[in-house]
Amino acid sequence: MTFAQAMFLAVLQGFSELFPISSLGHTVLIPALFHWHVDESDDSFLAFVVVLHLGTAIALLVFYRDTWVRIVRAFVASIVRGRLSADRDEKFAWLLVVGTIPVGILGVLFQTSVRSLFASPIPVAVFLMLNALVMFAGEALRRRQLARSGRAAKPIEQLTWAQSAGIGVAQSFALLPGISRSGASIVAGLSVDLDHEDAATYSFLLATPVILLASILEIPELFKPGVAIGPVETISGCVLAGVTAYASVAFLTRYFQHNDLRPFGWYCLLAGAAALVLFSTKVIS
Amino acid sequence: MKALAIVLAVVFVGCAILSIAHPLEANSVTHALGFSNDKSHEKHPFLYFVLAVLCLIWLRFQSAQPAR
Numbered sequence: 187m188t189f190a191q192a193m194f195l196a197v198l199q200g201f202s203e204l205f206p207i208s209s210l211g212h213t214v215l216i217p218a219l220f221h222w223h224v225d226e227s228d229d230s231f232l233a234f235v236v237v238l239h240l241g242t243a244i245a246l247l248v249f250y251r252d253t254w255v256r257i258v259r260a261f262v263a264s265i266v267r268g269r270l271s272a273d274r275d276e277k278f279a280w281l282l283v284v285g286t287i288p289v290g291i292l293g294v295l296f297q298t299s300v301r302s303l304f305a306s307p308i309p310v311a312v313f314l315m316l317n318a319l320v321m322f323a324g325e326a327l328r329r330r331q332l333a334r335s336g337r338a339a340k341p342i343e344q345l346t347w348a349q350s351a352g353i354g355v356a357q358s359f360a361l362l363p364g365i366s367r368s369g370a371s372i373v374a375g376l377s378v379d380l381d382h383e384d385a386a387t388y389s390f391l392l393a394t395p396v397i398l399l400a401s402i403l404e405i406p407e408l409f410k411p412g413v414a415i416g417p418v419e420t421i422s423g424c425v426l427a428g429v430t431a432y433a434s435v436a437f438l439t440r441y442f443q444h445n446d447l448r449p450f451g452w453y454c455l456l457a458g459a460a461a462l463v464l465f466s467t468k469v470i471s
Numbered sequence: 472m473k474a475l476a477i478v479l480a481v482v483f484v485g486c487a488i489l490s491i492a493h494p495l496e497a498n499s500v501t502h503a504l505g506f507s508n509d510k511s512h513e514k515h516p517f518l519y520f521v522l523a524v525l526c527l528i529w530l531r532f533q534s535a536q537p538a539r
Contacts, residue, residue: 265528268535283525294518295503403514 187224189419191217192234196423199238200245200430203397204390204438206369206450207457208317210301211310214363215461218307226305233413236404237420241427243398246390249435253391257282274343284347285354285392292358293396300361307465313364314458320365321451324373331379339381342388349378357392364458367393368438372447382442390435473533480526487519 187195198216202209213235217224224231247254260275261283270276304313345353356374360367368389375385407413408420463469489495490505490512497507505515 265531268531270532287522287525290518290521294505294514299499299503399517400514403517406513 187222187231187234191222191224192419192423193426195234196238196241196426197430199235200242200427200432201434203239203242204246204368204393204431204434206317206321206366206372206447207454208310208314208360208364208366208369210305210360211314211317211364211366214305214310215307215314215457218465219461229407229410229412230414232404233407233410233415234419234423236401236407237415237424238427239397239401240405241424242431243394243401244424245428245431246394246435247398249432250391250394254394257391277343281342281345281347281350282391282395285350285357285388286395288351288354289358289392289396290399292355293361293400297361301363305363307461310364311458311461311465313362314454314461316458317365317369318451318453318455318458320373321369321447321454324376325446325448325451328376339384340379342380342384345378345380345388352378353388353392357389357396366450366454369447369450369454372442382446383439386438386442390439473530476526476530476533480523480530483519483523483526487516487523490515490519 195213195216198212199209202212214226216222217226226232256275257279260273261279263273264270264276264279270280304310353371353374357367357371359365359370368386371389371392372382372385375388376382380388408415486504486506493506493508493510493512495501495506495508497509501507502509505512505519
């Protein structure tokens, strides 16, 4: 992998991790599309991906730094007290814990086997189209709910434990390359009456501990013998992924104040269909 | 529920120890659980310890005096 390719992947990762278009799917499709000879099981490539995830997680932490300070304080206070008070941040903190448990368990137990089964262009293209259909269905369901009941959206703190766990389970579908973490969890949030802005915020907050812990636990990969990734690539990749991720989350939090998932659905549908045609007809092998 | 929290905490600590020692023959189940001897598992022990700690916190929440 050349330096330019590495930096391109850093930008792609920072951008696509938070946009509901599947970063993992794009990491499989783009190198195949451009005939980059990238071995995605190679230790150096995996180490570089760890660095990119670390940059993304740091960007999310920085963007939501005030929220995280409040959440961590409330979390610790509730443990010390031994019970939950009426404080909304305490409920928020424990909703995030409950939502993180499913993706933590399923990710650790099944990530390797799922990726080895599906991380090739044709399955990714199919899952990308499925991702689009899920987003369209989520938007249609939300509009129907609003039309029928006229219920106003509820704030995040009014989620039940089961609803938060459900959003966490939905997020786990992103283990399949082509299914977007944020797309799945935003759709799950919409289905339990969050509005787009809160569903997106909850999705990003829910993703932060998962991405951060997964990348911290994989830092030893960087120091494995045979890993050929220099300090310049490491630092540049981390910073570039972080800056792109920060810009993405800043954009998306504004975007979801007044807009919905459908443009991302159309993108995923068209990109998935194009990739399916190109790879299945061997136009690109 | 207190008993369940204690049992789950003990089970998760046991799983953590097994995933650190990873003594079992590799097959799809032992590999997924992190108990297989085909490679070292970095994330599994962490996950099991976190789950054990959460069970203990759950136990503490059940044991605490209700608010007056």
